[in-house]
Amino acid sequence: MKSFNLAASAIAIVAASGTAAFARDNIQVAGSSTVLPYASIVAEAFGENFDYPTPVVESGGSSAGLKRFCEGVGENTIDVANASRKIKDKEVATCADNGVTDIMEVRIGYDGIVFASQKDGPAFNAFTPSDIFNALGAKVLKDGEIVDNGYAKWNEFNSDLPDADIIAFIPGTKHGTREVFEEKVLEAGCEATGAKEAFIASGMDEKAAGKACMEVRTDGKAVDIDGDYTETLARIGSNPNGIGVFGLAFYENNTDKLKVATMSGVEPSTETIASGEYPVSRPLYFYVKKAHIGVIPGLKEYAEFFVSDEIAGPDGPLAQYGLVADPELAKTQDAVANEVTMGSGS
């Protein structure tokens, strides 16, 4: 019986400490797996240089993070959501319904999206958006007609490309990267090949044509990857003909295994992305609940630290890791310092 008494008192202690620790003293962050590396670098440096505990950063994807962000205000909800895309109006509305009204939007910089293949594979070293669209679109323009995509090899539509089977590993729909891929590559390629005009000529309105442009073929030549870039890397490793979609930072950490392709003749790098020459890039954001500033210790300091020159500037650790620094960083710093919320300031 003694051990039962012991156990009972232990449960009581656990329960008591559970309620006592209600005042959360660490910042909780969740969201995009693209932003996670940057956020973890900032969190680590923040924990080292301030007296606050190191913030907790979870991943799970932009949409999942924003969903948790919009669950409400309070200590059992997250303080910051990382996103590799802008928050949608629908999400803002959900947030407002749950009492999350004052949201600070902070742009941290830009991320490039690159196409890469196995280092020893065929010579995929130059693409245009048209090539990608012809290879992966659901319906393409062939001899002036809209047909279901039947291309099996790259050189069937562009003789400059190698005689290799088409197989591409693209981010799944839960990733923010997918949206950029659709808009900046597929839709651009759709317009460039004239397929979009043909869609409109066939009776679609502008919106439907845009949607048709972004559709990806479903015959197994374009494979959705719902996991992380490591999964794409593994798939490419076992498939010499495969091309994959990666973030620039991930590619730069694996240059020994991957060979990057140019897009419209421009090689992806932080410089070409910052200058806008490399077309496929997107801004990265994080969103802060203003209501939590002053309640969760260090939240404002974290946001300010994140966008400080030392961290997010062109020589900072984020740029070193692969982030393209925002040329308008000073403006962002002011906005954070003044706690400008969405819809009030800019």
Added chain:
Amino acid sequence: MSDATQHGAGQPATRSLHHLDARTKRRNASEKRFKALGIGAIGIGLAFLVILLVTIVSNGATAFQQTFVEVPVYLGAAKLDKKGNRDPEDLKKATTFTYKPLIEQSLLDAVEKSGATTDLAKAKDMKNLISASAASQVRDAVLADPSIIGTTVDFKILASSRVDSYLKGRVHRDEIAKDKNITVAQLDLVDQLRDAGIIHKGFNWAFIFGADASDSRAEQAGIGISMLGSFYMMLVVLVLALPIGVAASIYLEEFAPKNRITDLIEVNISNLAAVPSIVFGILGLAVFIQFAHLPQSAPLVGGLVLTLMTLPTIIISTRAALKAVPPSIRDAALGVGASKMQSVFHHVLPLAMPGILTGTIIGLAQALGETAPLLLIGMVGYIATNSPDGFLDGFVSPNSAMPAQIYEWAKRADPAFYERAWGGIIILLIFLLGMNIIAIILRRKFERRW
């Protein structure tokens, strides 16, 4: 069948027993075939086990070695203590970004002193050789003892993950043309510094006891804090699941009447044991975090979820252990006048204890390796960074668990994290092996046969 009876009853045996007839040969052959199949099956199993272990050890063993750089760092007062008053509050204002160039310059001085021939003449060129964690290491030392400002102190700092990978044979000169984190000239310098003894490998204690690190400094990452997280979760599981599970099984096995309700409960317990663990994760998110408002990412919540998952396992094995105690023990106790409760607690339970403990330990081992439910309660990510402030704080301060940490590392970009993921698997396997060995020893030592 009919053939055999004819053979025995009808004709007398005409052949010697030493001479096998065709049917006996066939039967013997089929027995041999079956034996061979069995051995083959075991062989395949063993082969897979060997492949698994060889892969794990060959990929993970390097995680236990780490490259260090020995640098005498001159801690200039001009930069670190501008006011010159050694006030800790003012010293804190010098951030790690102030310390970084200081360490780079010190390394450059050390390089020049060692007589290494290199074209790298700027302090910034040293940046890729040393870990980003060095600045924080030196800053912590200064904050702990401000009197060392103005002197030169020897530090053993981590080399960057690229240098470490180069010395471990993962990074090759012909593959780094596009790598902006290391250059060939820097690798040449690394070779010279290694010969000079400034760069050397050592046992990686930080991997076993350290905290997780961000993506930019894989060399610093360790599994220690998440090990602590696993420990707290196991503690919660043990403290909750063992008494609840044992009490439930004793009641069901010894006291409960056999009727429809107890049958229903029994069926449900068996079914619960087969429920996928992710379901318990969703349940934990809904009940413990959203309804009971317990903190997110806390080992307490993780432990509660794993308790729910482990309970059926413990109840089933406890009931089996109680059933195995012969009725004569109970009858004898009741016969000399013991009450039912006395017979259970004085006689049946002690005899069933080895079985109960074995079941509990196996349940714990199962819970230790579980990742899926932790995904939903916020225990996967860049989390295992702060060591708890005290024993009780460990239950509620954000933490991860060993398998969750391994999963997280396997996702990250720098290949050095991949090596650590395998290293983490080795540690996790050692724990599981240890727990199973304890279970076996307990069973061997205390088990009684009737």
